[in-house]
Amino acid sequence: MRTPRMLTSFAYGALAVLALAGTVAVADEAATIRASLAKVLPEYTPTSVQPTQIDGLYQVEIGPQVMFVTEDGRYLIDGAIVDLESRENITETARGKARLRAIDGIGQENMVVFKAPDERHSITVFTDIDCGYCRKLHEQMAGYEEAGISVRYLFYPRSGVGSPSYDKAVAVWCADDRQAAMTRAKSGAEVNSKACRNPVQQHMELGELMGIRGTPAIVLDNGEMVPGYVEPKRLAALLEQGVN
Structure with missing residues (x-):
């Protein structure tokens, strides 16, 4: 006859077996999905394959990109999935988190940062030194700082590697004072060219994965991407909406 203690031990053991089986199943399905994607997207390696709250559907991340794949690896969904009860756009929420993880992977030490004295929010801006609206955004730096918005710059010279815009980006990075060099370059002044890592x-490359086609491209601190120039007060309002 089983005592209550024996039943409890039995129940815990059964739960452990079920949990292990579930983990193995998830691992097997993730491996199936990775193998299927490798056939059609051999140049990309998923950084994450995780089950979603929808039975049989997995979330796949390739850097900042997000897609959804069925557990058998046959069907790929690249579009909006909306929870009709909560009205949450599950796809966009996932993409926002993936963008932030990818940006964190770059590291703030590898950005040109203009930190607000009383920081309330931090945005990441893909910028091209020769882009007119990028220069307009930089001209408003005092307004962003006054609104408590720190600006972290990533370089995205649209004309490509080896172009004058690319060379200016490298010169800014290699300058002794990167913030001052960025301001000079965006005002049209020449920055002494230096070579460095x-x-x-x-x-x-990160901008390409994010699908950026124009600059400035602003990533808010909730991961939402906003294309184009946004003046300080409006941007502050957008950021506050993201908090609430």
Whole structure:
């Protein structure tokens, strides 16, 4: 006859077996999905394959990109999935988190940062030194700082590696005072060219993965991407909406 203690031990053991089986199943399905994606996207390696709250559907991340794949690895969904009860856009929420993880992977030490004295929010801006609206945004730096918004710059010279815009980005990075050099370059002044190890191509590769086509491209601190120039007061309002 089983005592209550014996039943409790039995129950815990059964739960442990079920949990292990579930873990193995998830691992097997993730491996199936990775193998399927490798056939059609051999140049990309998923950074994460995780089950979603929807039975049989997995969330796949490739850096900042997010897609959804069925557990058998046959069907891929690249679009909005909306929870009709909560009205949450599950896809966009996932993309925002993936963008932030990818940006964190770059590291703030590999950005040109203009930190607000009383920081309330931090935005990441993909910038091209020769882009007119990028220069307009930089001209408003005092307004962003006054609104408590720190600006972290990533370089995205749209004309590509080896172009004059690319060379200016490298010169800014290699300058003794990067913030001052960025301001000079965006005002049209020449920055003395120096060669050094720099993250410009890494910034550009991340921008490509994020699907950036124009600059400035602003990533808010909740991961939402906002294309184009946004003046300080409006940007502060957008950021506050993201908090609430």
